[in-house]
Amino acid sequence: MIISIASGKGGTGKTTISVNLALSVQPSVYIDCDVEEPNGHILLKPEITSQKEITKKMPAVDLNKCTFCGKCSELCEFNAIVVMKSDVMFFEDLCHSCGVCSNFCPERAIYETERSFGEIRKGHIKSESVSFIDGTVKVGEMHGAQLIKHVRKEIKPDSINIIDAPPGTSCSMVAAVNGTDFCILVTESTPFGLNDLKLAVQVVRSLGIPFGIIINKYDENFTELDSYCSSGNIPVLLKIPFDRKIAEHYSRGIPPVQVRPELKEDFRQVYKTVNSIMQARCTPDEKR
Amino acid sequence: MTINPSIKQLLILSGKGGTGKTTIAAAFSKLAGRSVVADCDVDAADLFILLKPEVKEKTEFHGGKKAVINQDLCSRCEFCLQSCRFDAIVDYSVDEVLCEGCGFCFRICPSNAIEFNKNLSGHLFDCRIPENREFLYAKLLPGEGNSGKLVTELKKKASAYCTQKEKEWLIIDGPPGIGCPVNASLSGVDAVLLVTEPTLSGLHDLKRIVRLVQSFKVYTAVVINKHDINKEVAEQIENYLHQENISLAGKISFDEKVVTALQQEKSILEYPENIAAQEILTIWNSLQTIRIKI
Incomplete structure (x- = not known):
């Protein structure tokens, strides 16, 4: 089972929800796919047992073979290559490591090298049955989505996997959410939260992933959010009212369920609801 | 295009999402009289909600290409499958979510079946806000890539307006994170205002965005939003800034009125008696003195 936690808008509480859920439904695996700004480790304080660099392929040129014909530059869809009179420049930020330039070079003058662009850490949480995985892209590296694909290879399919996704609705968010069994979208009771929720809903719907909502910093006075969910038949899994205490604990890196253990029951209920939604989606044949 | 040196581009970034970039950007766009405003958070653009612009023109944005296999011509040779680095070929067709548009399959296919x-990956909105000012924002279609390219397009348009109309400021609301749209929004700006919050996550993310911004060698200042949520961490942030020789532009108090204002789709400045509004005003005024130096 793989549950992804995403949001559209940043700062709505994805990491807090993911961490709390992972702590409440043990044994579980927490996977931080917000590789640009991973924060799960701050709350979970894992003991790291392994760490590995992740590389990507980068083109390089053998100037002895190159005739400066410009074919590579012409074929590169990402404008990552400039061919000059006696040199070739590769813009690493723009390169997608697709292999077109090296494969189609008429002189076979382009070869590929491996370059480290991030790391993956694995570990576990002390005295809990929670495994920990996170990915961190190097500052200045552009291709976070590529690292997310590597991080997801570490998923343990037999466990409950909780993926903490990056904010937004673009390629990185899709890389984290695509192919997961269920997506929990975290929003807040503001017009920004609602607007970005609608965008995120479009993404998960187009990916065909069943989903539900958790409203964090819930405020019943902002009725637009409730009416959006009820009119679109979107299940609201949990409403968490704003609580300055929770915010203060978060600021110190303490997960709410550790100070208010009764919250664990709420998160277990969320997990149960997720399960029943997924079962209801199965056809009668599959159920049998 | 040469950019008039009297126009200053101010970019608001944060690393961590939800720290208050858009609230501050909305306030600054009211305060900066002769200005153009641009929202570069093309994944989840929200500034338009507060600025309520009049859309003058909507243009299509084509960020890249996608491959499609014509099943009538496909000979099932699987050359495409072997060449695709993105695992985007599934059952002799292209998964458009996974396809990054490199064209490898299209070029290698012996049957010309691809x-x-x-x-189409998004739209650009060219708008007007009060005092006949330009406001630009863009929306990436859900799930699309190429957000960096869209940001570059948006900024090109915004800078052109600045030059044409002899503006003083280009106020840019940036995206969260430290990835491609952030890099694209950083190129060519005169000053960056980083909005952080006094949480350990806020500090962690601040350090990463500072490293990125420093590589652009641009004037940088920091605002600590909701500073009184955790005064200890706020102090840690101040110490860190001191070490790194980065100036603190100001602190904003946790103020429930900010949320109320937002829920009513209003700028916090419409509640001038409130502490957060006054603090934002002070920060803006301090940026006016910095203006001469950048």
């Missing part, structure tokens, strides 16, 4: 066409 079409490779431009793909």
